[in-house]
Amino acid sequence: MDWEAAKMMCSLQFWRMAVYWTLALVYSRLYLLLLPYLSNRFPSLFRPPPPPFSRRRFSPGHQCPVRRPICVVTGATSGLGKAAARALAAEGYHVLLASRSPQALNKAVWEIKKHDPNAYVEAFQLDISSMHSIMKFECNLKQWLQDANLHPSVQLLINNAGILAKSSRVTADGFDEMIETNYLGAFFLTNILLPLLKNSPVPSRIVNVTSFTHRCARENFHVFSSKKYCFAQIYEYSKFCTLLFSYELHRQLYAMDSASVVSVMAADPGFVETNIMRELPPSLRKLAFMVLGFLHLLQSPEIGVGSIIDAALASPEASGKYFYGAKGRTIKSSPVSYDAKLSKELWLCSYELLQECKSRIVNLSKLD
Ligand SMILES: NC(=O)c1ccc[n+]([C@@H]2O[C@H](COP(=O)([O-])OP(=O)(O)OC[C@H]3O[C@@H](n4cnc5c(N)ncnc54)[C@H](OP(=O)(O)O)[C@@H]3O)[C@@H](O)[C@H]2O)c1
Known part of the structure; x- marks a missing residue:
């Protein structure tokens, strides 16, 4: 074990993360x-679990202008995003892989095509932690739809990109990188793509990838008040915010109008062996995989992606649900994540930041 790993293992933060995250799982x-x-044994105390949602395959009617639904997957070059892109291409989606590295994107497209030569996949560069990149992505996407003579709409957006940053880094937009990548960027992208999702002639969908770690977050966030960068707590908080955002968007789009074309789901893959812990010392990563594997809590990306694909393919009535455990199953997220007032406050605050960032980029491009 190296010095960095040993130092981390001596910190309270490490043990808090190890214990809390395992308990949440x-x-x-x-x-x-x-x-x-x-619920069987004590029906008066426990309600039975909700029935699982089955997956539905897209089948356009004769007159439908969308022949192949368009799906955007962020962070599609690794782990769960790549597994989701592959699974959705196999389900007949035209999958747009959106990630920041052109090399990694080409490799992911090549791998999917090698596995399934008939897959419809495209690579789009997107840095979700940059408002400028999100706005450029929107332009490129609209242009591509036009050039390819496709209906100007998107049927599925999977907000999957995420990081577990070990140290504090500030983005060009002026936010903490982990918060912007995991939550704010997804909020910005969703709002910017919402007109394309609403323009869909068939039901469209937003799936936000969250995490069991949201259970460790509290509503009174003081994660930045400490001198140290509490990376585990900031990660939990970013996933908690993603969940509040999902439920608020569901309320705004679907719960208020069940005829709405856009439904919103949250998906929790459980603990999956991916590159998410790439910033942690390799020996600690190995140890985590070993311990959770021993406890039967570790999954491969192909299995872990199950809840994301369930959320993507369930009927629209599942809007506002928290998918976990694959097989179409949904469970309850933490009690505080259903706080509608808190979700609304977070929404308003995030929306203000969206407007500020947007106008700053527009003003800068006028100066160029
Ligand atoms: N693995 C788990 O146990 C687990 C559990 C619960 C939830 N999740 C969530 O699942 C999602 C996927 O994570 P993963 O486990 O599959 O991790 P991963 O293997 O590290 O994949 C993360 C993906 O996000 C991309 N990404 C990171 N920053 C980005 C940015 N600024 N702009 C665009 N793309 C960016 C990465 O691209 P680069 O290669 O270019 O960095 C990569 O493709 C995350 O939201 C994570 O929080 C994971």
Whole structure:
């Protein structure tokens, strides 16, 4: 074990993360396993689990202007994003892989095509932690739809890109990088693509990838008040915000108008062996995979992606649900994540930041 790993293992933050995150995972797993039994045994105390949602395949009518639904997957060059892109291409989607590295994008497209030569996949450069890049992505996407003579709409947006940053870094927009990548960027992109999603002649969908770690976050956030960069707490908080955002968007789009074309789901893949912990010392990463593997809590990306694909393909009535555990299953997220007032406050604050960033980019481009 190297010096960095040893230092980290001596910190309170490491043990807090190890214990809290494992407990959050165990809680979700027990919920899935025990609820059917408990609701049977004590029907007055426990409600039965909701019935699972089955996956539906896209089948356009004769007159439908969309022949192949368009799906945008952010962070599609690795782990869950790549697995989701591959699975959705196999489901008949025209998948747009959106990520920041052109080399990694070409490699991911090549790999998917090698696996399935008939897959419809395109690469788009997008840095979700940059408003400028998001606005450029929107322009490129609209241009591509026009050039390809496709209907000017998007049917599915998977907000998957995410990082677990070990140290504090500030983006060009002036935000903490982990917060902008995991939450704010997804909020900005969704709002910018919303007109294309609403323009869909068939039901469209937003899937936000969140995490069991949201259970460790509290509503009174003081994650930046400490001198140290509390990376685990900031990650939890970013995933908690993603969840509040999902429920608020669901309320605005779907709950208020069930005839709405856009539905919104949250998906939690559980613990998956991907590159998410790339900034942590390799020996600690190995140790985490070993311990969670031993506890049967570790999954491959192909299995972990199940809840994301369930959320993408479930019927629109599942809008506002939290998909976990694959097989179409949904569970309850943390009680505080259903706080509608808190979600609204976060929405208003994030929306203000969106407008500020947008106008700054527009003013800068006028100066160029
Ligand atoms: N793995 C788990 O156990 C787990 C559990 C719960 C939730 N999740 C969530 O699942 C999502 C996918 O993570 P993963 O586990 O598959 O990790 P991963 O293998 O590290 O993949 C993350 C993807 O996001 C991309 N990305 C990072 N920053 C970006 C940016 N600024 N702009 C555009 N793309 C960016 C990465 O691209 P680069 O290669 O260019 O960095 C990569 O393609 C994340 O939101 C994560 O929080 C993961």
